[in-house]
Amino acid sequence: MDAVAVGVLDEKTLAKYEPVIGLEVHVQLQTESKLFSASPTAFGNPPNTQTDPVVLGLPGALPVLNRDAVAKGVMAALALNCQVRRFSRFARKNYFYPDLPKGYQISQFDEPLAEHGWLDVPLDGGTKRIGITRLHLEEDAGKTIHDGFPDSHLYSYVDLNRAGVPLAEIVSEPDIRTPEEAFAYLSEIKQVMQFIGASNCDMEKGQLRCDANVSVRLRGAEKFGTKAEIKNLNSFRFVRMGLEYEIVRQIAVLESGGAIAQETRLFNTQTGETVPMRSKEHAHDYRYFPEPDLMPLIVSEEWQAEIRGAMAELPAARRQRFVESYGLSEYDAGVLTSTQETADYFETVAKTSGNPKTAANWVQGDLMGALNTVGKPIGESPVPAAQLGELVKLLDDGTLSGKLAKEVFAKMFESGRTPAEIIEAEGLKQISDEGALRKIVDGVLASNAKQVETYRGGKTSVFGFFVGQVMKATRGQADPKVVNDLLQKALG
8 A cells, every 4th residue: 555655646745745754773883892891803713603601691690881882872872972971881782682691781771971962064066964862871782684595484584693792872952954964973873983983884894773763743733753673774875765755754754644653664675665574663662770780980081081082083073174265066075984994095105296186186096096996995006195196296297298207107006016116117207398399390390391381371170180290209208398389480
């Protein structure tokens, strides 16, 4: 029924309603060991090899809080402009599922690590401030695997390697109004976490996951509608698709006279639809109570200050600095701060070459184009940033022409050699000596008397022919400016 209703909605009907979206983002904190035990957090090891008595909840095993995970959580909270609570407490969230061996999850409930934050998200040349309700710490569950085995139609498998991995759950205010805003918010969260080193946010490894709460209401109404929670949104693209479908589905239900059920729904990546999973739980369903095996967590002002002092520059601040200090456009600054590796690479090129704008063009154009062709990230570039900076400097000082610089870059990318090594080995230095070039120009004009006569007869379009002949005679190494000047003088 939903699918039929969704198909007949027109733009006018959709425009009557306003979506209201809040996101719950789970970020895996970048630590070597788990939140309450010494088991490693590495990805890709054989199933069930990263467990211990604490993770498995064996009798007598007691949790010990990972200080580094708390520091990364505080760092994330500060980067999101949250108020870090001096006093917070862990609680037991009780539910029963095969990938939760203890029968409960250690999380934070009524006394979270941080609250009342915000994040300015770039949108259409401006920004939108999205509130953050809370950031709390919790341990991850394991992973239930429903396919990929010969008997998957009969059994599900459980891998507990992920159980106990430290997470920061970031809960937004219901300030998001479109799937595009949700996409931009998630992108900014990911950037912030990566820049400060709190998380790698690799979605393919489950290091960033998102649940979405969405409702719709008539435009102008103050009261929120009944919300549904969407799970299984394991990529930014699926977040956008899931929200788009769910918004239209809810409008279709209301337009047909129905009521929205408060429930949890799964996003089906094959069909692009959301489907019912279970009725939405409330806090009392989990029977929260304070974790008896852990002391309350106290984060002093001194520790906060220490963590803040060690934080890297945030993406928004770096974008602004690139615009103000390097004279880049907002667009270029955004591209060059898309990841911390890209920003660091560009800054090295800019400082080595002394020409930030040309450096930006080379990083965004030739370098990224070459990397895309071979499917490598900028962190695996065969051309180190300092060497690309040297190439830009050689272009600026006239040692290389634009054409030669591109030729040298291609050889650098292929071989890993420095610009100086390639220029020396292959004699690619630009020829700027007027005396040497004048002889070549004279020879070209003497060999092409008919074209000279045509030019002097008023058909000046043949000027490019002469330039081409000089460049051909010098294997492209002649300085184009000097060649143009000499030709204009010789042709009168």
